[in-house]
Amino acid sequence: MENLPKIIDETQWPLEIKIHDPLRDHTFQGRIVLPAVETMQLLAHATKSRVPDIHTSLIQDIRFTKFLFMDADTKTVDAVHEVRVFDDGTVRSRLLTTFKSKKNSITRPQEHAQLLWTRNPETTPLPPYDSLLGLEGIGLEVPAQKIYQDLVPFGPAYQNITSPLLMTGEGGLCSVSGGVDTLPAGPLGSPFPLDASFHAASVWGQHFMGLITFPVAIKKRLILQPTVFGKTYLCKTIFIKKESDSLFFDIWILGPDGNICEGALGVQMKKVAPLDSQPQPPMPQEGKKDLE
Known part of the structure; x- marks a missing residue:
């Protein structure tokens, strides 16, 4: 043992x-x-x-x-x-x-x-930069306004997906905001980009799996460069697997300079409520699409 x-x-x-x-x-x-x-x-x-x-x-x-x-x-x-x-x-x-x-x-x-x-953090391999800039497969876009009006109905302080959310079977890609400096600063940086990435994972789960989910566990969170209030970041949410009523994702957040700011690996999003009706985002668009 x-x-x-x-x-x-x-x-x-x-x-x-x-x-x-x-x-x-x-x-x-x-x-x-x-x-x-x-x-x-x-x-x-x-x-x-x-x-x-x-x-x-x-x-x-x-x-x-x-x-x-x-x-x-x-x-x-x-x-x-x-x-x-x-x-x-x-x-x-x-x-x-x-x-x-x-x-x-x-x-x-x-x-x-x-x-x-x-006290002795390990080194975690980072994904290739190019792999975080696009999604494979048939894509569809969900406007940020629709996300916060219909799918993740939080108030203004937590509405930090700032571009259409591009989704395929691989996962999601969107711009997220560091938010407004209305909370005390902390050692982990602005909380808003990672929070918005959970929203992206939730929307993906609603559309592809018919589940409304909240984060209940994270295997590992890496903070290479703390995010800051007021800046815009690129977030890629990668679907890993489904187990029972939980969906698992890896999440990467890139800064304005293109460098990886943080990653959340093995994010478990668990069902917290039934989905009464399937969301109706715009019709899918063919091919791979990158967000600038």
Whole structure:
């Protein structure tokens, strides 16, 4: 049996989550839900302040285990940040809240997310630049306005696909914005480009698989050059496989200079709601099409 890393330290601290106005644009079923990208940013900042020698350029084994819902008038959320340090040098962060059982009034912890940091990040091979600029197969375009009006109905702060989304069976390609500087800066860069890439994956899943999905896990996130507010990026979302009610993607985000800024590998998008009707984007166009 493989030797598993042993915990050498475990500590919990109170963590206050401030609900900034942009977060009120990120809703599901009529309630604010903490975005996956904001959860990662929150844990990166909190963990770096406790364990300064972790590398935030590589995050592994990311799991979004339960939505953190908030009411519309919520100002802050009292949460718990747990840090476990292992003997192999890795550090696991967890975001917890507490809830009271309706049956017996016992207070229990509820995990919302966890992820793994390292002090010695590994090198990950990058895909050839040319492979990220186009898509193979019969393509169709979905206007950004349609995406945010009908398919991913978030408010303005989270409407950051800025070009038509080009889709084929291979995946999706679009321009995404670094967003407006309305949130505190964090060690992972602007949260908006990766968040918009999840929207692209969701639209792809709705059209090709008939599933409405949210991100629930990421095998590995690489940050080579943190994205910034106000800039435009190119995002390629590559479909990998379908397992049960989950779709898996690799995502790459390129900067204005053409260099890869970040990648999210093994992104698991899981069904969260039935799709009542199939989206009706424009008719497909033949051949391979590149976005400038």
